[in-house]
Amino acid sequence: MLLQLENVLDATKLTNIREMLTKVTFVNGKHSAGHAANRVKNNEEMKQGTQQAEYLDHLLMGSLAENADFRSSALPYRVAQPVFARYTQGMQYGNHVDDPIMGGGAEKFRTDVSITVFLNEPEDYDGGELIISTSFGEKAVKLPAGSAVIYPSSSIHRVAEITRGERLAAIVWLQSMVRDPAQRELLYELDQARNTLLTSKPDAPETKQVDHSYVNLLRMWSEV
Ligand code: NI
Numbered sequence: 001m002l003l004q005l006e007n008v009l010d011a012t013k014l015t016n017i018r019e020m021l022t023k024v025t026f027v028n029g030k031h032s033a034g035h036a037a038n039r040v041k042n043n044e045e046m047k048q049g050t051q052q053a054e055y056l057d058h059l060l061m062g063s064l065a066e067n068a069d070f071r072s073s074a075l076p077y078r079v080a081q082p083v084f085a086r087y088t089q090g091m092q093y094g095n096h097v098d099d100p101i102m103g104g105g106a107e108k109f110r111t112d113v114s115i116t117v118f119l120n121e122p123e124d125y126d127g128g129e130l131i132i133s134t135s136f137g138e139k140a141v142k143l144p145a146g147s148a149v150i151y152p153s154s155s156i157h158r159v160a161e162i163t164r165g166e167r168l169a170a171i172v173w174l175q176s177m178v179r180d181p182a183q184r185e186l187l188y189e190l191d192q193a194r195n196t197l198l199t200s201k202p203d204a205p206e207t208k209q210v211d212h213s214y215v216n217l218l219r220m221w222s223e224v
Pocket of ligand 1: 096097098157
């Protein structure tokens with residue numbers, strides 16, 4: 001499932017993030033990619049382990065965590081430190097699937113869900129679409145600043161070459177409580193129906209049935 005999330009970051013946070021990104025150090029993005037992805041990767045990433053990186057990490061992850069659609073569709077269990085990426089003219093990231101395991105030692109986790117958060121406006125650059133292969137063909141995604149797209153980490157995807165300007169994005173990977181994308185999609189849809197019923201008919205028997213089904217399906221399918 002590809003899902004778009006609007007307004008993950010508001011204008012104030014975006015200004016804040018972009019301002020900070022002008023002051024941090026970016027390094028060649030190849031250092032963080034796996035062997036195969038490395039060959040097709042050409043971008044820059046913010047250097048980790050600095051105070052600014054920690055601040056940006058908290059700002060972004062706090063905003064995502066507040067987003068109900070994010071929580072319901074991704075069902076996050078373990079979440080990686082986000083990567084802030086910069087693509088300038090001529091840069092791109094060819095077709096790849098994301099690394100299956102991230103983190104080190106006890107922090108190791110499986111990547112089930114990838115999230116790209118767009119940090120500057122589509123008018124600021126040409127090219128730079130995130131192109132994701134789906135069973136219905138390729139889908140090109142280029143969203144307003146502050147919006148995000150959620151996709152399975154196992155899907156083949158690429159970032160088209162930037163032909164003008166600069167593209168800023170943050171990428172987050174996570175292990176979901178529910179490993180299977182089809183099960184996550186069913187749970188997400190059922191949760192939507194459940195929330196509608198809980199609002200419109202809070203005391204109806206069918207509301208309770210849908211609520212119980214959702215809760216017990218989550219229990220059946222989650223691994224935590
Ligand atoms: Ni990727």
